[in-house]
Amino acid sequence: MFIRAIEAVERFGIPRKLIVGFLTIAIFMTDDGFELTFLTKYMVDQGFSASQGSLLITVYGLFAALAGWTAGMLAEMFGARRIMLVGAGWWIGIHLIFLGVALPSGIYPLILAVYALRGFGYPLFIYSFVVLLSQTVRPDRLSSAMGLFWTCFSMGLGVFGAYIPSFLIPIVGEYRTFWFAIPFSVAGLIMCFALVPRTRSAQSANLTHMQRLERVASGATIIFRNRDIAVCSAIRIINSLLLYGFPVIMPLYLCGRQYGGENWFRIEDWMRIWGCVFIVMLGFNVFWGWFLDHFGWVWPMRWFGCALLGMCSLSFYYIPRWFGANAALMVVAAILIGVGTSAFASIPSIMNALAPNERGAALSVYNLSAGLATFVGPGIATILLTMLGIDGICWAYAILYATGILLTYTLHPKQPGIVERRRKTVVGAEAAAASATETVEAVRASSDLE
Structure with missing residues (x-):
C-alpha cells in the first residue's frame, strides 16, 4: 500500500x-x-x-x-x-x-x-x-x-x-x-x-x-518593482480573510446575543462547524493543485476562490437569520469555505512564471502575504466591529473578494503544459483542415478528369 x-x-x-x-x-x-x-x-x-x-x-x-x-x-x-x-x-x-x-x-x-x-x-x-x-x-x-x-x-x-x-x-x-x-x-x-x-x-x-x-x-524590493507580484500578494492576503477573520467574530454572533446574535449555537457546536473547513481542505488542497495544473491557473481561482468565498462571507451571516439554528446549512457553508480557500494553490506557480529570475524573492513575498493574512482578517473585524457590526464586516469581506475577482483579470502568466496543449490543439486543427482541403481538391480533380 x-x-x-x-x-x-x-x-x-x-x-x-x-x-x-x-x-x-x-x-x-x-x-x-x-x-x-x-x-x-x-x-x-x-x-x-x-x-x-x-x-x-x-x-x-x-x-x-x-x-x-x-x-x-x-x-x-x-x-x-x-x-x-x-x-x-x-x-x-x-x-x-x-x-x-x-x-x-x-x-x-x-x-x-x-x-x-x-x-x-x-x-x-x-x-x-x-x-x-x-x-x-x-x-x-x-x-x-x-x-x-x-x-x-x-x-x-x-x-x-x-x-x-x-x-x-x-x-x-x-x-x-x-x-x-x-x-x-x-x-x-x-x-x-x-x-x-x-x-x-x-x-x-x-x-x-x-x-x-x-x-x-x-x-x-520585488513587490515594489513588479506590479504582477504585488497583485499576487494582494490576492493571497484576500484568500484567507475568512479563515482568520471568522474565528474572531462568529463566536460572538452565533453563540451569544451581542452584535445581533440570537445565541443560535453552543460554542462547541461552532467549533465543530468551523472544523469542517479544515477537514475539507485536506482533500481539496490536492484536488485544486491537480485541477489548476491541467485546466488553468487563474480562472478557477477567480470563480471557485474569490466569488465562492464572497458568497460564503454573506451566507454565514444570513443563514442563521433566515433559517435559525440550522447546523446542516452552516456545515454546508463551512464546507464551501474549505473548497474556496483551497482554490488559490496556483499563486506560487503564477509568481514563478511572472518572475522567473527572482523565484526566491517572489516566493518570499508569497510567504509574507500568507503571514499578513493572519493580521488583515482579524484587523478588519476589530476595526469595523463597533462601527458596522457583524453584517458590515461580512459585507466588507465580500467586497474585498469582489476586488480579488477584478485583480485576477490583470494576471496573464504563460502556463507550461496549457500552452503546449493549446499549441498541439491548434496544430492538430490546422493539420485536419489542411487534410480536409487536400481531400476536397482531390475530389474536384477527379471530377474534372471524368
Whole structure:
C-alpha cells in the first residue's frame, strides 16, 4: 500500500526524493499547532488578561510573517535544506527556553519576547521547502505539489496539532502538554537532515557570500518593482480573510446575543462547524493543485476562490437569520469555505512564471502575504466591529473578494503544459483542415478528369 501511495504521488509529477519531505512538513507542523487551541486559556489561568494572551499569538504571527518573507530568499541563496535545518534548530532551542525559563518565570515581557522569537523558526522550515519544490518540480506540476504541501501543513497544524493535545491535557495537564511538542519537532529535524535532498539554485551556485546577501537585500524590493507580484500578494492576503477573520467574530454572533446574535449555537457546536473547513481542505488542497495544473491557473481561482468565498462571507451571516439554528446549512457553508480557500494553490506557480529570475524573492513575498493574512482578517473585524457590526464586516469581506475577482483579470502568466496543449490543439486543427482541403481538391480533380 505504501508503494502504491508513492506511485500515486509521483503521478502528480512530484519526484520520489521529495515525497518524504511532505511527511516531514506534517510532522514538524504538529509541534507548532500544539498550543494554538489553548495557549490563551492557559495564560488567563496563570493570572494574565485575555488581551495579554491574544497579544502573545498576534506578535508570534508578526514574527512568523517576517521570517516567511526572508525564508524564500535565504533558501534560494544558501540552499533550502540548510535553511530548513536552521529553522528547526531555532524552533527547538527557543521552545526549550520558553518552557524551561520564560513560562515558569511568570514575567510577561520575557514570555512575550521569547515566544515571539520562536515565531522565526517554523516559517524558515516550511517555506524553504516551498523553494525546494519550485527548484525541483516541473513548472506545469508545481500547483499540484503546492496543493499537497498545504494538505500536509493543514494535517499537522490543524488536525494532529489540535486533536493530540485534546487527549493529552486531561491526562498530564496543559503545561506538560507543551513539552510533547518537542518529539515532533526533533523528528522533523532528523527526517529533514537524513532524507530531504540538498539543492542549490543554479543562479546562486557561483556567488560569493557578499553577493548572496546583496541578492537577498535586492529581492526584498520585488513587490515594489513588479506590479504582477504585488497583485499576487494582494490576492493571497484576500484568500484567507475568512479563515482568520471568522474565528474572531462568529463566536460572538452565533453563540451569544451581542452584535445581533440570537445565541443560535453552543460554542462547541461552532467549533465543530468551523472544523469542517479544515477537514475539507485536506482533500481539496490536492484536488485544486491537480485541477489548476491541467485546466488553468487563474480562472478557477477567480470563480471557485474569490466569488465562492464572497458568497460564503454573506451566507454565514444570513443563514442563521433566515433559517435559525440550522447546523446542516452552516456545515454546508463551512464546507464551501474549505473548497474556496483551497482554490488559490496556483499563486506560487503564477509568481514563478511572472518572475522567473527572482523565484526566491517572489516566493518570499508569497510567504509574507500568507503571514499578513493572519493580521488583515482579524484587523478588519476589530476595526469595523463597533462601527458596522457583524453584517458590515461580512459585507466588507465580500467586497474585498469582489476586488480579488477584478485583480485576477490583470494576471496573464504563460502556463507550461496549457500552452503546449493549446499549441498541439491548434496544430492538430490546422493539420485536419489542411487534410480536409487536400481531400476536397482531390475530389474536384477527379471530377474534372471524368
